[in-house]
Amino acid sequence: MISIAISSQKGGVGKTTLSINLAHAFARAGYNTLLVDADPQGSVGLSLTRQSRLLSGFYDFLADPGIPMDRLVVPTRLETFSLVAAGQASDYEAGNGSSGSHLARVRAFLRNVAARRFDVCLIDTAAGLFGVTNDIIASADALIIPQQAEPLGIRSVPKLLEGLNRLRIINPRLNVLGVCLTMLQQNLAESTEAANALRQLLPAEMLFNTPILRDEVYVRASAKGLPVGILEEGKGAEIIFDSLRAEIQAKLKKSRQNSSFQSH
Template sequence: MTSIVISSQKGGVGKTTVSINLAFAFAKAGRKVLLVDADPQGSVGLSLTRQSRKLLGFFDYLSEDGCSLQSLVVPTRMETFSMVPSGQGEGYELGGGYNESVAERVQCFIDDAESDGYDLVIFDSAAGLFGITRDVLVCADAALVPQQAEPLGIRSVPKMLQGLTDLRAMNPKLKILGVLLTMVQRELAESAEAADSLRELLPEALVMLEEIGRNDLFLKASGKGVPVGVLQGAEALSNNFNGLRLEIESKLGLSRDNA
């Protein structure tokens, strides 16, 4: 099993959109996927089910020893695609630095997911590299960094990548998949220049080939509580996420025999 964290330095870059639609792309390709809402804001749950605020979830697993993974899983209409909402997690400390006991619970969660037959766990994380996001990253196999194609945001990317590199001292297996440009508007000069500047700034291997454009269909999908790929007229976006899936499979050496 492989675990991937969708992580960014700041909010508003499309982490949740990427998490949901990338998970859907993997599930559609036949992999058994568990999408985990590891952000206290609960954005994944709110995007896919309006009842998520009432459900137990990931933070309850971290704070309650008797909470099983199976009791938290919310199925979707696709047999290969399930999710775990953020949950309640009362009394859990979300901020601060690395917490070894929390990281141990995160590792137990990942181990339980593997025991339950999942091929892939995707964590939608809170912005920054501290608190629960740090605890998840020290247990995960890989990290993907969405970044909005706008000038100010691009400048923070090297710092984010350095922070992930530093975390490899605690988790040597952590692979930095690269930066995924999001909300790209190639018809807008400032957005196109920001995207091209990032590609010039970083080594080619650290920027994903696929780009995710700004599109109103993402809002419609969120309003309906579904991945964008199930909407009519979303073929181009589906192709983007499928291309991203293939890139990730290549970088992680995930053969189709393991699907």
């Protein structure tokens, strides 16, 4: 199993939209996929099911790791796509403990997920590199960083990269897959200029080629509790996430090949 954290330095960057639709793309491609809502706001759950606040979830496991996974994993209408909600203990657990205080239980959670033979586990985290989010990144195999194509958002990237360097000390195997541009408005000069600034700021291999456009179809999909590709008008957006999934798989394959070469 590959575990991929989706995290950002600040909120409002389209992280949950990316998490939901990327997980759906992996599931549609035949991979047994689990989407974990580790944001205390429960944004993933609220986007997919209005009953998510009634479900036991990720933060309940952190409070009591004896909870069986059968009580946490929620199937969806797509056989290869399952969900773990934030849970009823999210408000308490997220606000308690410094970075590292939940590390052992986060890793136990991921071991339990892997034992259920999932291929991919995507984790939507709370914004910021501290607390539980820090522990998730310190436990995951890989990381994707969504970044909105807006001038103010670009300024937070250097601080995020500094934080990642510190996390690599805790998790040397962390594979930073790259930064994904979100909310790009191709007809707005300020948005395209921000995107170009980010391309100049980062090494080419650190930026995904596939941007996520700002589109009201995501709002409509969330209102219906669906991934965007389920909507007839969302087919174009679905293609974008298929392209992003292919990029991720290529990066993971290249990383495995480099690791195999270095080990010899």
